[in-house]
Structure formats: C-alpha cells, structure tokens
Amino acid sequence: MGFEKFNTIYTNNYLHTTDIGLKPTLWVFGDSYSAKSNPEIDPSSYLYTDDFRMKYFKYKGYFPKSYPEIIAEIYDVNLINLATPSYSNENIFQSFSEASNQIKPNDVLIFGWTYNSRFNLADDKNKMTNINIMVNEDHYIDKNICPQTINELLYNRQNYSIYYKWLTNNLKLVNQMFNKNLIIHLDFSNTSNVDDYTTEYLKLITPFKSTYQTIKDETNDISFNGHFSEKGHQDLANDIIKIINEKFQHNLR
Amino acid sequence: MKNFNTIYANGSSLTAGGGLGESGVKKVYKDLYGVEWDNQKDVTYPQYVANHFKCELVHDAQSGSGVPRLIRRTYEYIESVGLEQAKNTLFLFEITDPIHRIDMYCNEIQDYMVVNVGYKSDGSYEFVHSMESTYDGGKKHNPDIFEGKMIDELKSHLEKYHNPIVFTNKFRGDLIGLFSFLNENNIEYFYMFNDSTLKLHYEKIYDSLDKKRNLIIDGFMSINQFCTFQNHNIRTETNNFTTDGHPGYFGHKLYSEKLIKIIEQRIKPKLWVFGDSFTQTFKSHFETNNDWATKYKEYKIKQNVLGGSIPRNYSEIIADSLNVDLENHGIGGCSNQTIFDNFLRCSPQIKPNDYVIFNWTDPGRFRISTEANFFKDVTGNLIHPPQNDDVSNKSTSEIAINRSTYSIYWTEIDNYIKIIKMVLKNNIYHWTWVDPIQTLPNRIWSKRYPMFNIGLYVKGDWDNISEDHKELIKKESEVIYDVFENLDIDKIRTDINLGKKIVLVNGDKLKISDHETINQLKMGFEYYDTTNYKKLCYDNFIPWKRYQTISEETNGMVDDLHYSEKGHMDLANDLLIEINKSLKFPPKKPNSFVK
Numbered sequence: 013m014g015f016e017k018f019n020t021i022y023t024n025n026y027l028h029t030t031d032i033g034l035k036p037t038l039w040v041f042g043d044s045y046s047a048k049s050n051p052e053i054d055p056s057s058y059l060y061t062d063d064f065r066m067k068y069f070k071y072k073g074y075f076p077k078s079y080p081e082i083i084a085e086i087y088d089v090n091l092i093n094l095a096t097p098s099y100s101n102e103n104i105f106q107s108f109s110e111a112s113n114q115i116k117p118n119d120v121l122i123f124g125w126t127y128n129s130r131f132n133l134a135d136d137k138n139k140m141t142n143i144n145i146m147v148n149e150d151h152y153i154d155k156n157i158c159p160q161t162i163n164e165l166l167y168n169r170q171n172y173s174i175y176y177k178w179l180t181n182n183l184k185l186v187n188q189m190f191n192k193n194l195i196i197h198l199d200f201s202n203t204s205n206v207d208d209y210t211t212e213y214l215k216l217i218t219p220f221k222s223t224y225q226t227i228k229d230e231t232n233d234i235s236f237n238g239h240f241s242e243k244g245h246q247d248l249a250n251d252i253i254k255i256i257n258e259k260f261q262h263n264l265r
Numbered sequence: 266m267k268n269f270n271t272i273y274a275n276g277s278s279l280t281a282g283g284g285l286g287e288s289g290v291k292k293v294y295k296d297l298y299g300v301e302w303d304n305q306k307d308v309t310y311p312q313y314v315a316n317h318f319k320c321e322l323v324h325d326a327q328s329g330s331g332v333p334r335l336i337r338r339t340y341e342y343i344e345s346v347g348l349e350q351a352k353n354t355l356f357l358f359e360i361t362d363p364i365h366r367i368d369m370y371c372n373e374i375q376d377y378m379v380v381n382v383g384y385k386s387d388g389s390y391e392f393v394h395s396m397e398s399t400y401d402g403g404k405k406h407n408p409d410i411f412e413g414k415m416i417d418e419l420k421s422h423l424e425k426y427h428n429p430i431v432f433t434n435k436f437r438g439d440l441i442g443l444f445s446f447l448n449e450n451n452i453e454y455f456y457m458f459n460d461s462t463l464k465l466h467y468e469k470i471y472d473s474l475d476k477k478r479n480l481i482i483d484g485f486m487s488i489n490q491f492c493t494f495q496n497h498n499i500r501t502e503t504n505n506f507t508t509d510g511h512p513g514y515f516g517h518k519l520y521s522e523k524l525i526k527i528i529e530q531r532i533k534p535k536l537w538v539f540g541d542s543f544t545q546t547f548k549s550h551f552e553t554n555n556d557w558a559t560k561y562k563e564y565k566i567k568q569n570v571l572g573g574s575i576p577r578n579y580s581e582i583i584a585d586s587l588n589v590d591l592e593n594h595g596i597g598g599c600s601n602q603t604i605f606d607n608f609l610r611c612s613p614q615i616k617p618n619d620y621v622i623f624n625w626t627d628p629g630r631f632r633i634s635t636e637a638n639f640f641k642d643v644t645g646n647l648i649h650p651p652q653n654d655d656v657s658n659k660s661t662s663e664i665a666i667n668r669s670t671y672s673i674y675w676t677e678i679d680n681y682i683k684i685i686k687m688v689l690k691n692n693i694y695h696w697t698w699v700d701p702i703q704t705l706p707n708r709i710w711s712k713r714y715p716m717f718n719i720g721l722y723v724k725g726d727w728d729n730i731s732e733d734h735k736e737l738i739k740k741e742s743e744v745i746y747d748v749f750e751n752l753d754i755d756k757i758r759t760d761i762n763l764g765k766k767i768v769l770v771n772g773d774k775l776k777i778s779d780h781e782t783i784n785q786l787k788m789g790f791e792y793y794d795t796t797n798y799k800k801l802c803y804d805n806f807i808p809w810k811r812y813q814t815i816s817e818e819t820n821g822m823v824d825d826l827h828y829s830e831k832g833h834m835d836l837a838n839d840l841l842i843e844i845n846k847s848l849k850f851p852p853k854k855p856n857s858f859v860k
Contacts, residue, residue, distance in 0.1 A: 054784070102677075109680035112687055133664070134671030136706055137721075138794050154667055155708075161660035165633070168656050172634030178602070181609050188612075189687055209638075 037090040039115060040080040041104045042124025044097035044239060045200040049075040051097075063097070064239050068227055076242030080122065082249035083256070089120070098142040100130035105182045112189065120194045120256070123186070125217070127201040128179060129170040133157060176209040183216045194259055196252065220251050268534070268618050268848065269355040269453060271321045273342055274311035275335045276359025277366070278328035279459070279489050282309040284499045284511035293503040294514055308514050310488060311357055313521035314528065318355075326359065327398060329379040331366025332436050332463065334398060336443050337377070348450060355532070356447065356454035359487065362462045363436045364429045368398070373415075374406050380419060384429065393420045437463050441470060444478070451617045451690060453532065455480050457487045477531070482523045492516035534692075537592045537615055538580040539604050540624025543698050543827060544595025547576045553597075557815065557825035564819050565830075576830035580622065582837035587620065587844070600630035600642045605681045612688055620844060621689060625678050625697040625806075629669030633661070645669070672703050673794075675802040682805045694843055695806045696836070698828070703799045705733060709741045710766060720767045722790040727770040730795045738793075742768040749774040754782055761786065768793075807843050812836050 040046050044064070051065045061067075069075050077085075084091035094107040104125065115121065132140045136154045146166055147159045169175055183197055199217045203210055224244035227236040240248060274280060282305030284290060295301045302308045306324045315322035325338050335358060343351040367380040377398040383391035395411045440463055447454050457480045458464065464471045471479075485491040489512065492498045497516030499509040512520065538544050550558035565576065577585070584591035594607045604626065615621060632640045633652050641652040645665020651658050668674050685693060709721060723730070723738065727747065730738075739745065744760050746753070749771035760767050769790065772783070783790075803809060812832035815825040828836060 106676070106680050109683050112683065133667055134673045137709065137791065138671045138673050138796070138798075139792070140673055154670075156666045156670070157663050160657075161663045164656045164660045165664065168633050168653060171655075172638045174634045174638045174640055178606070178640075181606060185609055185684065185688075189684070207638075 034118065035090055036087075036118045036120060037092055037116065038080060038084045038087070039111065039119055039121045040091070040093040040095050040124070041108045041111075041122070042095035042198075043099040043104070043126040043200065044095070045126075046080060046093070046095035046122070046124035046198075047078065047097050048093045048095070049078045049081060064227065064236060067236065068239075068241075071227075071231055071233075072242070077245060079240075079245045079249040079252060082246060083122075083252055086249075086253060087120075087256075095124060098130075098144055099126065100132055100142055101125055101128060101179050101182070102132060103140070103142065108186065115190060115193065117192045120196075121186070121190060122196045122198065122252070123183075124198045124200050125179065125183075128175045128203075129166050131165060131169060133162070173207050173209040176203070176213040180209070180213045180216065183213070187216070194256065196255060196259075198252075218255055220248070220255070224248050268532075269318070269320065269353050271323060271346075271350070271354040272311060272315045272318065272357060273323040273339070273354050274326055274357045274359075275338055276326040276357075277330055277361045277459075278326075278511055279361075279487070280309060280311060280326035280357075280359040281324075281328050282306050282511075282517070283328045284507070284509040285309075285514060287507070287509075290499060290503060290507060290509070293506045297503070298514075300514060308517055310512075310517045310521035310524060313518060314357070314525055317521075317525045318528075320355070323354075327379060329366060329381045329394075329396060330368070330398065331361045331363040332440055333363050333366065333368035334377070334379065335360070336436070336439050337368055339443060343452075351452055352450065354452070355528070356452065358454065358456040360440070360456055360458045360463060362433065362460055364433050364462075367423075367427070367432070369395075369419075371395075371415075374410060376405070378411065380423075382423065382429075388429075390420055390423065393423065395419060433462065437465060437467060441467055444474060453618065454478060455528065455531070457481075459487045459489055480524065480527060482520065482527065488512050488516070488520050491520050495519075532618060533589065534587070534616065534618045534620060535590045535592050536580065536584045536587060537594065537611060537619055537621045538624065539594045539608050539611075539622070541595060541599050541604070541626040542597035543626075544578070544580060544593065544622075544624045545597050546578045546581060546593060546595070547830075549595075550597075551575060555597075557823055557827065560823040561815050561819070561825065564823055577833065579828075579833045579837040579840065582834060583620075583622070583840055583844070586837070586841055589620065595624070596642075598630070598642055598644050599626065600632050601625055601628060601678055601681065602632055603640070603642055608685065615689060617689075617691060620692045621685075621694070622840060623682075623685070623693070623695045625695060625699070627669060627699050628674035628677060629665045631664060631668060670704070670706055672797050672799040675798040679798070679802045679805065682802075692844070692847065694840055696840065697803075697806055697809070698812075700811075701799065701803050701809050703797055705737050707737075709738060709793060720761070720769060720790050721793040722772055723768060723770045723793045723795060725773060725795060731797065734795050734797075738768055738770075738795075742766050744768070745770060747771050748779070748783070752779055752782065754786070757783075758786060807839055810835070810839065 047065070049065060050069075051063050053063055053066060065075065078093075080091055080093050080095070092111070094111060096103070096107070099107070104123065108123070127144070129144075131143050133143060133153050135141045141153055143162055143166060146163050149159055151159045151162065153162070186197075187195060196218050197216055198220060199214070202222050203214060203217075205211055205214055224247050225241045226238045226244060227241045228234060228238065230241040230243065278284070285302075285305035285308060291301060300308075306312060306326075309324070309326075311322055311324050311326070323342060325342065327334065339356065339358075342354075346354070365381055365383065367382065369378055369380045370376070371378050374397070378395050379398050381394045383393075385391045393416055395415060396408075397406050397411070444454070455478050482491055485494065492512040493510060495516075496502075497513050497519060499511050499513045500507055502513035502515055542550070547558075551562050580591055580593050580595070592611070594611065596603060596607070604623065608621075608623070630642055630644050632642045633656055635641050635653050643652055643661045643665060645662050645668075649658070652661065682695060721738075721742070727735070743765040744767045746757060746767065746769050748769050752775070757767065757769075769783070772780070775783075812835050813829045814832060815823050815827050815829045818829035818831065
C-alpha cells in the first residue's frame with residue numbers, strides 16, 4: 013500500500029471518528045410548540061386520535077417537520093428533542109436537569125419556555141399530570157384534589173409576576189452552567205412586559221416574531237388550536253437560523 | 266483548615282533563592298545577622314509557606330528558568346503524583362517572561378536543560394548559556410558539557426529556528442491552557458506575574474482569574490518588586506557586599522509572612538448550610554419567640570443547662586469542628602424550591618473548597634404568591650392563615666397532601682441535587698429529617714377510568730416491587746396476569762369483556778411481538794408506576810437516622826419534633842464522619858520528583 017493510499021484511508025477513518033465524536037447536538041427543551049413532528053403514539057392510546065400532530069398528519073398525509081428538525085438538518089447536527097406537549101416550565105427545567113450531564117461544550121441548546129401558569133400535580137398512579145387550563149367540576153386527578161383547588165392555583169400563577177423571578181433564576185442557572193454553549197431561550201407564551209420581574213425575564217429571551225402561520229390558519233379548521241403549521245415551523249426555523257448565525261458570528265468576533 | 270498536604274512551587278531564581286547559595290553572601294549574613302543555611306531553597310518563601318501549613322514542599326523553581334519549563338514541569342509533577350494527589354497540592358507559580366528563558370531537551374545528557382539567551386539591539390544573540398534543568402543542590406551532569414561545542418551548536422540552532430517574539434506568543438496560550446486545566450480539575454493555585462507580557466490578548470480571562478489567583482502583596486506584583494522597593498534584596502541586606510538584586514534572606518521571610526496571610530484568607534473554606542427550621546440556629550429560633558422555642562428555652566433554663574449559652578445546632582457544631590466560618594441559610598417552614606433558590610442566589614460566592622450541606626424538607630411544602638407579589642411557602646398546615654385570599658386553606662392543604670402522598674415529587678429534589686453536583690462538584694452533603702417510609706395511597710384505580718375495557722400495566726419486574734405495593738395491587742385488582750409466565754390472550758379478553766379490573770405484570774420482559782398481541786386486545790392500558798422515587802432520592806443523602814427530638818428530651822413537656830441539643834450533636838457527628846471521609850488524603854505514591 014502506497015503512502016498516498018494509506019493517507020487517504022487514515023484521513024477518511026479519522027474524519028469519520030472525529031465527526032461522530034465532535035458532531036454537536038441540538039438539544040431542545042419545551043412544550044408542544046417545540047415537540048417533534050411525529051409523536052410516535054401507540055395506536056391503542058386515546059392520544060392516537062386526539063394529539064394535534066396526529067390530526068395534522070391526517071390532513072397533510074405526512075408529518076411536516078417541526079422547527080428543531082429543520083434546524084438540525086440545515087446544520088447537520090444530532091437532534092435530541094425533549095420537548096413534550098403540555099409541559100410546564102418546571103417540567104422543561106426538569107427535563108434539562110436530567111439531561112444536563114450529557115451536554116457537550118459544542119452543543120446548541122434551545123429552550124421553548126411556556127405559560128407560567130402551568131403546573132404539575134401527581135395523579136393517583138404516581139405520575140405527574142400537567143395542569144394547563146381552568147378545569148370544570150368533573151375534572152379528576154386525585155381523590156384529594158378538587159377542581160376548585162386547581163383553579164385557585166392556576167389563578168394565582170397567572171396573576172402574579174413573581175413566578176417569572178423563579179423562571180428567570182432557572183434561565184440564569186442554565187446560562188451559567190453552560191456558558192460555553194450557544195443557548196437560545198424562546199418564549200412561546202407571549203409574555204408582556206409588566207414589571208421588573210418580567211423585564212428581567214425578557215432580557216434573557218431571544219426576541220422572535222410572535223406570529224407564524226398556525227394549523228388553524230392553514231386548514232381553516234377551528235378544531236385546531238394555535239400550533240404552527242408546516243409553513244409556520246419553516247419560517248420560525250429560518251428566523252432561529254438567522255439568530256444562530258448572528259450569535260456564531262458574534263462569538264467569533 | 267486546609268485541603269492540601271503538599272505545596273508545589275515553580276519559578277525563576279527569584280523563587281529558587283538565587284544568590285543566596287553563594288558562599289561569600291552566606292558568610293556576610295552569618296556575620297551580620299547570625300543566620301546560616303545549607304541549601305538556599307530552605308530560606309525562600311515557598312519553604313516558609315510550607316512550614317507554616319505543615320506541608321511537604323516540592324520546590325521546583327530553578328534559576329534561569331521561565332514559563333516554558335514551569336508549564337512542562339507542572340504537568341510532569343501532576344503525572345508523577347496522579348490527579349488525585351494533585352488536587353491535594355497547592356501550586357505557587359512565579360511567572361516570568363519566556364523571551365530569555367528557553368526549555369530545551371538535550372540528547373547528549375538525555376535531559377532538559379535551561380537555555381538563557383541575551384539579544385543585541387539588532388535581534389542577534391549577544392550570548393547563549395545553557396545549564397541543567399533539574400538539580401537540587403548537587404549537579405547531575407558535568408558542567409563542562411554545557412560549554413564550548415554545545416553553546417556553538419545552540420547558537421547556530423537558535424539563529425536558524427528560533428524567533429523570540431513567536432516563542433513568547435506561543436506561551437501566552439500555553440499558560441492559559443495550564444490554568445484552564447487546573448481550573449477544570451479544581452486544583453488550587455496562585456500566581457504572581459513579574460510583568461504582564463504574557464497576559465496580552467487574554468486580558469478578559471485574566472480579569473476574572475486574577476481576582477482569585479493573583480498574589481499582590483502590599484501593592485507589589487511580585488517578590489522581585491516587593492524586595493527591590495523595600496530594600497530587601499541581597500545587595501541592600503548585605504550592605505552592598507554584592508550587586509546581586511535577588512530577594513534577600515529577610516525579603517523572602519517578610520514576603521512569606523504576608524503571603525501566608527493572603528493564602529489563609531483565600532483558601533479558608535466556609536460552611537454553607539441551606540435548609541428549613543432544622544437548619545436555623547437555636548439562637549435565631551429563640552429570638553423569634555415562637556411557641557416551641559420559648560418553651561424549650563425555659564426548659565433548658567430550668568434544667569440549668571443553658572447557663573447563659575444557647576445550644577449549638579448541627580451547623581454550628583460542624584463549623585466549630587472544622588474551624589471554618591458559617592453561612593447559615595436555614596429558613597423555618599420553607600419549601601425545597603426556596604432552599605434551591607437560596608442556593609442559586611449564593612452559588613457565585615461558594616468557593617471550590619467550601620463545604621455545602623443541604624437539609625431537604627418535606628416535598629409537601631410548596632410556594633404561592635401573596636397579594637403583594639411575594640413568594641410565601643406553604644406547609645399545608647390548616648392553622649396557618651391563607652397566604653393569599655384567593656387561595657383557600659383547603660386548596661393549599663389539598664395540594665400539600667398530594668405532594669406528600671406521591672413519591673414522584675422526590676424527583677424534584679433528585680434533579681436539584683443533579684444540578685448542584687454540576688455547579689459545585691466537591692464537598693456537598695445532603696440530609697433530610699423526613700421519615701424515609703413512603704406511605705402508599707389506598708387505591709390504584711382512578712375515577713377517571715371507565716370501569717371496563719381498561720387495565721393497568723405495572724411497570725418493572727414484579728419480583729422487585731415492594732411487598733406493600735404488591736399487596737395494594739392484589740387488593741385492588743380482580744385478576745393479575747403474569748404475562749411473561751403465561752400470555753393467555755383469550756382469557757385476558759374474556760375477563761376484559763366481563764368488565765373485570767385486570768392488571769398485567771412483567772410485561773416489560775415480553776418480546777415486541779407479544780406486545781403487538783396485547784395491542785390487538787384494543788384495550789386502553791394505563792401504566793402504573795411502582796417506582797419508589799423517595800427511596801431512590803435517599804441514595805443521595807447521608808444514612809437516615811431518627812435523632813432525638815425536643816419532645817423526647819423534655820419527656821413531652823415541649824411537644825415539638827425539631828431535634829434536641831443531643832439530636833443536633835448526633836447529626837453533626839454523622840455529617841462530620843461523611844466530611845472526614847472525603848477529606849482523607851489518599852496514600853501518596855512514593856515519587857522521585859524534586860523536593
């Protein structure tokens with residue numbers, strides 16, 4: 013074997029190994045706005061028909077890519093998407109905590125923070141249930157929790173901005189722990205700037221356009237809620253790519 | 266209190282006692298001041314610092330050497346003793362500009378040598394001088410080797426392949442690399458820079474490093490400045506016997522005295538404690554005059570044991586035992602969220618060698634906003650006034666019961682601990698007063714399910730599920746199928762159609778094809794998670810013990826479940842056992858590294 017051939021084989025192997033070892037991962041933490049396009053739901057589950065992505069799949073005939081998938085493809089990076097529909101900000105932070113020891117210095121982190129009013133309660137099978145909206149008298153989680161309790165808590169969380177201080181502390185912690193990484197914090201709850209707590213929170217949030225095409229806009233079907241359509245995700249991905257490019261350039265300067 | 270057993274010092278002649286080894290100089294010092302020494306390194310500041318801290322000293326400074334050798338030798342030392350022992354070493358660096366100080370390997374002597382060069386104004390070499398790189402008192406090689414032919418060869422080599430500016434630039438990055446390596450591995454070090462050439466282009470990094478690492482004594486950047494400007498070099502101390510401007514005998518001594526104070530201040534660890542009322546000191550409890558504290562204080566006075574002094578709680582006992590300052594962040598009635606928040610607030614001030622103890626509380630506690638937009642912790646106790654008029658006591662109580670009943674909430678603490686480990690890395694200890702027994706709920710079926718065509722699918726290996734949990738499942742179900750033992754799909758279907766409450770166990774062991782068979786039943790199975798998250802979380806804590814309570818100490822006269830004075834003492838002892846375990850220095854490997 014000539015030196016040139018050896019060199020080629022060595023280079024190819026080296027590049028392959030380096031590629032695997034150093035390829036960055038795009039980590040995504042968030043709720044349904046950031047969740048993967050194909051929920052991979054067991055057909056026996058009630059979610060098989062209820063999940064908005066399954067309904068959209070039926071309309072489109074395929075699973076249109078969500079913004080994390082588009083971004084990961086553009087940059088040719090690994091994607092670990094831990095965003096889950098209905099997740100509260102506590103859930104999002106917990107999913108980050110669990111994954112934090114696997115994050116490499118060259119990984120990119122996207123957080124899609126959600127409504128601060130959401131919270132979690134354990135159901136009677138020792139599983140966390142997400143509380144998103146006010147509930148009616150029939151709602152059942154656990155024999156000790158009555159619907160009024162849930163609604164009072166939701167009201168409290170909706171009405172006081174102190175909960176943003178809690179969230180801001182978590183964002184600061186993420187930034188401090190991974191200060192070498194590119195981190196993008198998005199806010200999908202359209203938080204308004206009302207006082208010092210929200211101001212401090214919004215300072216850490218990457219601004220992006222708040223209106224993207226929704227599935228409802230695309231399908232004219234009011235049974236869909238405000239989740240982004242295929243075009244909406246594509247436009248959002250393009251905007252985030254611009255942000256990433258700007259941040260990378262800034263980091264290189 | 267120190268967490269190192271060795272000091273490693275590296276630098277130039279300024280650190281190596283340059284000039285103090287000359288016999289004429291030694292004689293003058295003896296005649297003038299009555300002081301004498303054999304080896305000049307014995308009267309340098311690293312030796313005095315090591316003596317003060319009762320440490321072994323690896324004095325690796327060498328006259329003529331600079332940053333290139335310092336970087337190489339530091340890594341060699343760490344390789345020689347291993348990373349663990351390196352973490353028990355305090356590194357002292359005197360940083361000199363490398364432009365005149367080359368570290369070069371010589372095949373003839375099979376060793377590194379120090380090569381010093383002088384430049385003329387046109388950049389050509391005025392002189393080149395070489396000598397051995399590692400000796401301690403005696404010589405390893407014949408000094409003649411370094412003269413004549415070698416000097417000519419070195420000069421020729423340097424003229425062709427050496428550029429002093431390029432050489433210096435290289436070591437800017439190399440030095441940052443060494444400091445980053447030490448930071449990454451939590452290895453303690455301090456430095457002094459003789460000039461700032463090597464900081465060029467890395468000012469931002471040094472802005473932050475200098476705060477922790479730079480040794481500035483009485484405003485002087487280095488021992489050289491300190492001694493020169495205060496008449497403590499050899500020339501002035503020997504009344505001009507010599508023109509040698511190296512630090513003198515008294516200069517080293519004075520410098521070391523000031524250096525020791527600064528090091529003590531920088532390295533002295535603190536004890537940080539975060540928790541609830543179990544962490545609050547008795548003094549602060551007594552000052553708040555709450556019911557149990559007042560009664561306990563009265564009891565102690567009656568027992569005549571207070572005698573003017575207040576009992577110490579576990580954090581004070583540990584701080585006294587370790588001889589460290591205490592930062593107590595115990596807040597009565599607070600939730601784990603508040604405990605973690607307090608930690609986040611303090612974390613930028615916590616040093617790598619500080620001790621941090623977390624007293625985790627009942628996850629039943631949580632917090633809501635008051636009308637004034639402040640967080641208030643909720644203990645779930647119905648006798649407390651509501652935290653907010655829009656959230657009734659009944660509601661907070663229901664939430665508290667939910668949070669206390671289900672072990673899933675212990676994953677919150679588990680995740681906090683994961684984050685803390687990533688932020689702090691060392692010397693973290695966790696404990697809780699909460700009883701480890703997890704009370705199970707009394708049923709497994711939910712009103713949410715229709716009473717037919719729904720089954721429970723128990724996650725995990727049935728054999729590993731606790732007996733009380735098995736009993737609950739057995740009591741609550743009409744049929745239990747061990748589907749791994751016998752997957753009788755027809756029988757399961759029949760029972761489903763009869764509307765029985767059925768439970769499948771050991772399903773996790775099935776093949777994918779068997780799962781597909783179960784899916785054909787078209788029955789909505791709900792997962793039932795029997796994991797005891799509380800038990801898993803306790804793996805993070807020191808072994809749980811039932812310590813003596815105030816109620817026990819006072820025979821019920823003060824009906825309170827906080828720990829008594831003895832309880833705190835026992836808890837402190839148990840925590841100290843854990844702390845001492847991690848403090849024990851591993852046995853050192855014998856090594857031949859220069860002393």
